[in-house]
Amino acid sequence: MMTIFDFEKPINELExxxxxxxxxxxxxxxxxSREIAELEAQRERLLKQIFAHLRPWDKVLLARHPxxxxxxxxxxxxCESFLELHGDRLGFDDPAIVGGLAKLGGRNLVIVGQQKxxxxxxxxxxxxxxxxxxxxxxxxxLFRLAEKFRLPVLTLVDxxxxxxxxxxxxRGISEAIAQSMLTLFxxxxxxxxxxxxxxxxxxxxxxxxxxxxxxLEHAIYSVIPPExxxxxxxxxxxxAPQAADALKLxxxxxxxxxxxxxxxxxxxxxxxxxxxxxxxxxxxxxxxQLDELSALSPEALRDHRYQRFRQMxxxxxxx
Amino acid sequence: xQKRAIVQANAxxxxxxxxxxxxxxxxDFERAxxxxxxxxxxxxxxxxxRILLTVDPDTFQETDADLRxxxxxxxxxxxxxxxxxxxxxxxxxxxxxxxxxLSGVPIIIGAMDFGxxxxxxxxxxxxxxxxxxxxxVERRCPVILFCASGGARMQEGLISLMQMxxxxxxxxxxxxxxxxxxxxxxxxxxxxxxASFASLADVILAEPGALVGFAGQRVxxxxxVGKPPxxxxxxxxxxxxxxxxxxxxxxxxxxxxxxxLEMFQAPCTGGDAP
Numbered sequence: 001m002m003t004i005f006d007f008e009k010p011i012n013e014l015e016x017x018x019x020x021x022x023x024x025x026x027x028x029x030x031x032x033s034r035e036i037a038e039l040e041a042q043r044e045r046l047l048k049q050i051f052a053h054l055r056p057w058d059k060v061l062l063a064r065h066p067x068x069x070x071x072x073x074x075x076x077x078x079c080e081s082f083l084e085l086h087g088d089r090l091g092f093d094d095p096a097i098v099g100g101l102a103k104l105g106g107r108n109l110v111i112v113g114q115q116k117x118x119x120x121x122x123x124x125x126x127x128x129x130x131x132x133x134x135x136x137x138x139x140x141x142l143f144r145l146a147e148k149f150r151l152p153v154l155t156l157v158d159x160x161x162x163x164x165x166x167x168x169x170x171r172g173i174s175e176a177i178a179q180s181m182l183t184l185f186x187x188x189x190x191x192x193x194x195x196x197x198x199x200x201x202x203x204x205x206x207x208x209x210x211x212x213x214x215x216l217e218h219a220i221y222s223v224i225p226p227e228x229x230x231x232x233x234x235x236x237x238x239x240a241p242q243a244a245d246a247l248k249l250x251x252x253x254x255x256x257x258x259x260x261x262x263x264x265x266x267x268x269x270x271x272x273x274x275x276x277x278x279x280x281x282x283x284x285x286x287x288x289q290l291d292e293l294s295a296l297s298p299e300a301l302r303d304h305r306y307q308r309f310r311q312m313x314x315x316x317x318x319x
Numbered sequence: 320x321q322k323r324a325i326v327q328a329n330a331x332x333x334x335x336x337x338x339x340x341x342x343x344x345x346x347d348f349e350r351a352x353x354x355x356x357x358x359x360x361x362x363x364x365x366x367x368x369r370i371l372l373t374v375d376p377d378t379f380q381e382t383d384a385d386l387r388x389x390x391x392x393x394x395x396x397x398x399x400x401x402x403x404x405x406x407x408x409x410x411x412x413x414x415x416x417x418x419x420x421l422s423g424v425p426i427i428i429g430a431m432d433f434g435x436x437x438x439x440x441x442x443x444x445x446x447x448x449x450x451x452x453x454x455x456v457e458r459r460c461p462v463i464l465f466c467a468s469g470g471a472r473m474q475e476g477l478i479s480l481m482q483m484x485x486x487x488x489x490x491x492x493x494x495x496x497x498x499x500x501x502x503x504x505x506x507x508x509x510x511x512x513x514a515s516f517a518s519l520a521d522v523i524l525a526e527p528g529a530l531v532g533f534a535g536q537r538v539x540x541x542x543x544v545g546k547p548p549x550x551x552x553x554x555x556x557x558x559x560x561x562x563x564x565x566x567x568x569x570x571x572x573x574x575x576x577x578x579x580l581e582m583f584q585a586p587c588t589g590g591d592a593p
Contacts, residue, residue: 130542162514164534165542166551172562174514174533181487182519201471201480202514202533209484223471223480223511232473233395247476248392257391259477306488310449312481313442314391 005061007050011269014043047269054218057241059250060226062218063197064160067272069279070129071113071156071196072098077279078286079104082111089141092134096127096163099142104154105287110146112139112207113156116197129198130163133176136206140183152190152290155207160225162203177206184209185305188298192289194264194282195219195251211305212289213259215251216278217266221259222249259312261289336360352569361526361569363506365408366415366432369465373573374419374428381417383450386443388412390474397474400436408434413468414444416451421463422577424584427455430465433507438468440512441475445482448516452489452500461499461580466517470510483515490519499583501576504531504554504563518562522579524572525554525563532557 018039025032054062062068075082075098084100087093099112114131117123131139139155146153162173184191184207191210199208199221215221229243230236254260264285267274296304332345339358348355352372353362364372370379390397405411413436416429429451431438440448448464455462471479493500502520504513507530514533517523525531532539532552540547550556557563567575 162533163542164538166539166545166547167543169533169539169552169556170560172518172560174510175518175562177514178483178487178516178518181484181515182491185484185488185491202483202511205480205483206514209487221477221480223476224473229473246392246395247473249477254477257478259481306492309481309484309488312478312485313446314389314475314478315442315446316387316389317385318387319385 005058005065007054007058007061011043011046011050014039014046018043044268051268051270055241056220056244056248056250056253057226059218060220060240060244062270063220065197065270065272066118068197069271069275070116070118071158072115073275074156074196074279074282075102075111075113077276078283079111080106085142085145086138087141088134088137090134090137092132092137094127094132094135094138095125096129096131096159097135097138099139101151102154104283107152107287107290109152109154109290110142111154111156112142113196114159114203114207116158127163129159130161131159131203131206132163132165132168133171133173136162136173136176136180139207140180143180143183143187146189147187150189152192152293153184153187153210154286154290155191155193155210157193157195157199157204157207158197159200159203160198161200162206174202177202180206181209186302187305188302190290190293190296190301191305192286192293194286195221195260196282200225209305209309211293211301211308212261214262214264214282214285214289215254215260216264216271216282217251218270219251220244220249221251221254222247337362354569359527359568361506361528363433363467365434366410366413366430366465366467369430369505370415370417370419370428373463373465373576374421374426375423378420379417379428380419381415382454383416383447384411386412386446388441388443388475391442391478392474392476394474394476400474404435408432410435412443412447413438413440414447416447418454418458421573421580424577424580425458425460426580427451427458427460427462428465429463431467431512433467433469436472436474438466438507438512439470439472439474439479440468440482440486440515441472441479442482444468444472445479445485448482448486449489452486452493455498455500456492456496459496459498461501461583462493463501463503463576464516464520465503465505466508466512467505468508468510468512470512479511483511486516487519490516499580501579503567503572503576504529504557506530510534521583522565523563524565524567524575525558526572527554527566527568529554531563 338360
């Protein structure tokens with residue numbers, strides 16, 4: 001599937017021109033390297049120019065980009081090994097959430113992440129990474145496993161929202177989200193979350209009540225999807241770009257508001273243009289956070305997590 | 320002139336049930352705690368009315384009444400919505416907390432006010448909930464919260480989402496202190512509030528017919544195969560699916576709470592301990 005967003009169009013046009021020239025050069029055996037180099041320099045300049053002025057809505061599109069690396073891509077690219085574990089032990093195994101035991105920089109840890117699908121079939125199987133109650137219950141089961149064996153927890157967040165359907169409601173999606181947060185708060189091992197793409201409201205915070213919260217540069221984190229916000233605010237879902245501005249849902253804004261700890265830079269042109277480099281940046285950032293946290297005692301880790309969220313809120317006390 | 324005044328006074332004596340549309344005599348309606356005597360519809364109560372109906376007379380002492388919302392994102396229309404909320408609810412925020420006694424037991428009590436921006440949870444609501452639990456730990460007393468909320472407050476963006484985590488963490492502290500927390504879901508208890516502190520109570524009661532659910536009805540229907548059941552996202556639906564302990568008519572809420580508080584009192588506080 002080919003998806004090109006408006007702001008990417010000029011880049012893609014250049015990229016096709018470069019590809020065409022290359023093909024021509026091979027087929028006809030002509031040396032077009034000078035022209036190619038020139039076009040590539042032009043592409044680089046254009047990328048820099050465009051990515052220096054991304055609006056929040058562009059970030060929404062990038063965060064949802066169908067070529068963006070997903071949780072299992074990162075796990076594959078940054079871990080030495082990974083053994084996926086399955087099931088919530090209550091009757092279900094939600095494919096929207098993956099989790100298991102991994103080795104990262106020589107450390108053993110538990111990873112839990114939301115997983116999107118690459119093609120139509122997998123997208124449906126993964127339910128667009130919208131986890132059902134059983135997904136969060138699988139996550140909780142793995143969090144408790146981590147606690148028992150004193151393993152740090154890394155969560156990888158990438159979901160438009162928790163599953164809003166009738167089935168999920170019947171099995172207590174709200175309770176599952178609340179319990180998932182509570183389980184994370186009670187852990188006495190180091191925990192970190194990385195928002196990889198979409199940090200969609202309750203579905204995201206359910207996995208992000210952690211000691212450290214990091215965000216990729218072009219990821220978003222929001223209390224409501226911009227389309228939903230636009231429907232309420234402007235009675236017009238097509239005004240989502242304005243709503244994206246108002247919601248301050250970018251990594252930069254979240255950092256400025258003091259709600260996340262670190263923004264992980266993406267390669268020029270965003271993660272999907274260079275998944276390998278992105279994964280190495282995520283790896284380095286996570287390892288550094290875990291190193292810092294490992295200095296804290298079990299009790300101090302729990303307390304740190306409490307204080308981290310306790311101080312969030314903007315209000316005044318009058319009189 | 321005089322005749323008109325009488326007609327007006329009479330008009331104030333009558334109210335219409337929001338569900339069955341029958342005309343009700345206001346003094347009767349008030350005595351029935353605003354439950355329709357014909358169809359049983361539980362009309363919404365103001366947060367302050369709710370607390371005063373529940374606790375022992377003259378025992379409620381509001382705390383943290385000095386907290387006022389900010390507008391951290393300079394969000395469109397937020398300042399105006401806050402002004403309107405204050406005017407229509409007669410409260411400065413969507414949650415009221417304080418100390419009181421119920422059947423003589425000292426408690427921390429809170430109630431949300433749907434009339435203030437749909438009872439939405441922003442920084443002040445989150446802060447009051449967290450303080451309620453922290454104060455309960457300090458005083459070693461139970462917490463009772465009446466929920467009435469459409470969810471997280473969009474106008475404070477991600478800061479509102481963080482209130483879900485903050486309030487959840489506070490419940491964790493209460494749990495570790497071994498103190499009881501009882502939640503009462505009233506119409507409506509939704510989304511970010513349901514998916515955080517509300518669902519974590521030791522015992523969950525709900526008023527009949529209250530709307531209780533995660534996503535909006537339209538979104539839920541769109542995301543599902545087939546039509547949602549007729550009672551979808553009612554307290555009764557959630558009770559059938561094991562998410563609510565008891566559906567309790569309004570007049571029985573106080574005695575039920577009183578029974579629960581008595582049950583959860585540590586045996587050594589009974590007076591017989593050596």
